[in-house]
Amino acid sequence: MSKGLAILGGLVAVAGVVMSSAMYTVDQTEQAMVMQFGNPQRQVSEAGLHFKMPFVQDVVYYDNRALDLDPPPGQVILNDQKRINVDAFARYRIVDPLRFFQALRTEDHLRDQVGRVLNASVRNSMARNSLSDLLSAKRDDIMSEIEQRLASETKDYGIQILDVRVVRTDLPPEISQNVYNRMRSERVKEANQLRADGEKAKLEITSRADRDKVVIIAEARRQSDILRGEGEGERNRILGAAYGQDPKFFAFYRSMTAYKASMGNGDANMVLSPNSDFFRFFSDQTGTQQ
Amino acid sequence: MSWKPQGGGGPWGNSGGGNGPTGGGTQPPDIEEMLRRSQDNLKNFMPGGGNSGRMVTLVIAAVFALWMFSGTYRVEAGHQGVVMLFGKHMPTKDSSPGLNWFFPSPIGKVFTPNVETVRRIDVGFRGSVQNTGFSRSVTPERAVLAESLMLTNDQNIIDVQFTVQWKVKDAANFLFSIRDPEGTVKVAAESAMREVIGQTNLENALTTDRQMVQDKTRESLQVILDDLKSGITILQVQLLKVDPPAQVIDAFNDVQSARQDLDRKKNEAEAYANKVVPTAQGQAAQMLQQAEAYKEQVTKEAEGEAKRFLSVYKSYKAAKDVTTQRIYLETMEAILKKSNKVIIDQKNGGAIPYMALPELNKSHGGQK
Numbered sequence: 340m341s342k343g344l345a346i347l348g349g350l351v352a353v354a355g356v357v358m359s360s361a362m363y364t365v366d367q368t369e370q371a372m373v374m375q376f377g378n379p380q381r382q383v384s385e386a387g388l389h390f391k392m393p394f395v396q397d398v399v400y401y402d403n404r405a406l407d408l409d410p411p412p413g414q415v416i417l418n419d420q421k422r423i424n425v426d427a428f429a430r431y432r433i434v435d436p437l438r439f440f441q442a443l444r445t446e447d448h449l450r451d452q453v454g455r456v457l458n459a460s461v462r463n464s465m466a467r468n469s470l471s472d473l474l475s476a477k478r479d480d481i482m483s484e485i486e487q488r489l490a491s492e493t494k495d496y497g498i499q500i501l502d503v504r505v506v507r508t509d510l511p512p513e514i515s516q517n518v519y520n521r522m523r524s525e526r527v528k529e530a531n532q533l534r535a536d537g538e539k540a541k542l543e544i545t546s547r548a549d550r551d552k553v554v555i556i557a558e559a560r561r562q563s564d565i566l567r568g569e570g571e572g573e574r575n576r577i578l579g580a581a582y583g584q585d586p587k588f589f590a591f592y593r594s595m596t597a598y599k600a601s602m603g604n605g606d607a608n609m610v611l612s613p614n615s616d617f618f619r620f621f622s623d624q625t626g627t628q629q
Numbered sequence: 630m631s632w633k634p635q636g637g638g639g640p641w642g643n644s645g646g647g648n649g650p651t652g653g654g655t656q657p658p659d660i661e662e663m664l665r666r667s668q669d670n671l672k673n674f675m676p677g678g679g680n681s682g683r684m685v686t687l688v689i690a691a692v693f694a695l696w697m698f699s700g701t702y703r704v705e706a707g708h709q710g711v712v713m714l715f716g717k718h719m720p721t722k723d724s725s726p727g728l729n730w731f732f733p734s735p736i737g738k739v740f741t742p743n744v745e746t747v748r749r750i751d752v753g754f755r756g757s758v759q760n761t762g763f764s765r766s767v768t769p770e771r772a773v774l775a776e777s778l779m780l781t782n783d784q785n786i787i788d789v790q791f792t793v794q795w796k797v798k799d800a801a802n803f804l805f806s807i808r809d810p811e812g813t814v815k816v817a818a819e820s821a822m823r824e825v826i827g828q829t830n831l832e833n834a835l836t837t838d839r840q841m842v843q844d845k846t847r848e849s850l851q852v853i854l855d856d857l858k859s860g861i862t863i864l865q866v867q868l869l870k871v872d873p874p875a876q877v878i879d880a881f882n883d884v885q886s887a888r889q890d891l892d893r894k895k896n897e898a899e900a901y902a903n904k905v906v907p908t909a910q911g912q913a914a915q916m917l918q919q920a921e922a923y924k925e926q927v928t929k930e931a932e933g934e935a936k937r938f939l940s941v942y943k944s945y946k947a948a949k950d951v952t953t954q955r956i957y958l959e960t961m962e963a964i965l966k967k968s969n970k971v972i973i974d975q976k977n978g979g980a981i982p983y984m985a986l987p988e989l990n991k992s993h994g995g996q997k
Binding site: 364365366367368369385386387388402403404405406407409428430470471473474475476478479501502504505506507508509510515518519521522523526527529530531533534536537538540541542543544545547548549551552553555556558559560562563564565566567569570571573574575577578580581582584585588589591592595598599602604606607608609610611612613614617618 | 713714715716717718775778779780781782784785786804805806807808809812813816817819820823824827828831853856857858859873874876877880881883884886887888890891892893894895897898899901902905906908909910912913914916917919920921923924925926927928930931932934935936938939941942945953956957958960961963964965967968969970971972973974
């Protein structure tokens with residue numbers, strides 16, 4: 340009885356061990372490859388519970404997600420002889436674990452190998468373009484060209500290139516310094532231009548104001564002269580009309596007024612002849628002399 | 630008892646299996662321990678038989694119930710439960726906030742990533758976020774020039790610092806599509822920003838096109854992340870600092886001050902013009918008024934003079950000779966009354982008239 344139970348217990352234990360060796364799970368983020376004594380047998384891309392031959396088969400897991408590849412930046416000479424530092428990165432996915440296993444085996448190996456291919460593709464594609472191409476809508480074309488080149492060169496590695504992006508395109512320090520110098524001189528030019536513009540605007544505005552002033556005064560003078568002339572003309576007309584009625588009397592009357600006005604205040608020294616008309620009655624009561 | 634005889638870490642059990650994104654699995658009870666205990670119980674029970682057999686069955690049932698109960702998990706508000714059966718994602722079992730149940734480990738596994746929190750990535754600087762009441766402010770603490778310096782379309786260099794705000798849109802994609810989602814967002818954001826800045830001129834990037842740069846970068850970044858099925862939605866790309874590089878910023882500031890000089894000079898000139906022209910207009914008005922006054926004056930005076938003459942003339946016409954004589958005499962009288970007079974009869978005397986002009990002048994001056 341107890342011996343039978345011990346056998347039963349042993350069988351259960353053995354069955355457990357065998358079962359545990361025959362079952363394996365593949366996570367949603369993984370894919371797997373079943374190996375028999377180190378030889379790849381089949382690949383499993385479906386997540387979940389799977390079975391294999393116990394003990395003789397092993398499972399190797401690979402990531403199923405988008406993976407990143409970011410090789411160190413490299414220097415590229417563009418076709419306008421400008422040198423730039425380019426930092427590119429790629430996203431890829433392992434789509435064929437068997438091929439991946441055969442070609443690269445590990446991700447470290449991939450980083451080294453494919454990273455080098457990526458940098459070479461970047462160099463090749465960029466060397467045929469100028470810096471202004473990189474800084475334009477053509478950048479997309481260049482990136483997709485790099486992507487295609489990388490994809491075709493790595494097609495035997497069991498990976499799919501999802502995306503290649505050029506992160507940084509920096510100028511080397513000495514070229515940056517040139518750019519800074521240029522930027523500075525451009526700004527100095529602009530500042531000088533602005534200041535000169537200010538001087539110009541100032542002179543324009545003030546001289547226009549001065550001109551306006553002169554014109555306004557001159558116009559006022561013109562009009563006031565016209566007015567004064569009108570006044571004087573009117574005066575002549577009025578007086579002419581009045582005096583014209585008897586020019587002789589006017590001459591007499593006006594002379595009298597003028598005499599009085601010019602000599603009537605007592606500052607005149609007069610040398611008179613007794614023969615003048617005023618003294619007519621001096622020597623002759625009748626006044627008939629002369 | 631391991632489900633996975635070899636290969637680095639299983640999908641559950643030890644944390645090495647998932648170098649995946651955040652989101653905690655449930656803590657399973659130690660299943661091996663439980664099984665060993667039940668086996669021990671089995672051994673103890675076998676020889677005894679009878680009553681203890683029921684005991685053992687009960688214990689096993691209790692352990693099983695406990696194990697099943699350990700499948701209960703809670704999804705916090707703002708989180709989402711992503712459920713996996715033997716490592717395979719079961720979209721239909723995904724759960725929303727609240728208390729849920731799924732097969733406990735090692736059969737099931739649940740991630741509960743936060744899908745509401747707005748996450749932030751800084752590019753060009755490392756900063757800290759302050760939560761001051763309702764507003765969040767970002768304080769740049771340390772600039773990272775390698776990230777922030779970029780080339781503009783006119784081949785100038787510009788210093789750009791920005792933050793990207795994003796959150797999880799699709800929890801399953803977020804967990805299963807990309808190995809390093811945060812790093813991917815960052816690199817993609819940098820790439821997108823550099824692309825957009827590379828197509829913008831320095832002057833525009835510094836001034837008018839900031840909004841455009843933000844919008845275009847956000848769109849472009851979203852496209853990149855969607856292509857990777859990242860399950861991430863970009864809420865905002867926010868430019869914090871867009872400046873010329875530190876090496877040349879003084880020259881740019883000088884341009885600003887030159888621009889202000891220009892305005893100042895213009896204003897000064899305008900002020901001068903505003904003073905000069907109205908003054909001249911005032912002077913002109915004054916001159917016109919004076920001329921007008923002169924015209925009126927002269928006219929009126931002439932009218933008066935004419936009237937006066939006409940009145941005299943009228944009286945003269947009535948008695949011509951007498952009036953003439955009278956006017957003549959009155960005038961002479963008025964003149965001679967006040968004047969110094971010397972009367973010399975040239976006809977009778979032969980005296981040479983000698984006039985002591987200085988004497989006269991003296992008396993003249995004395996009179997004054």
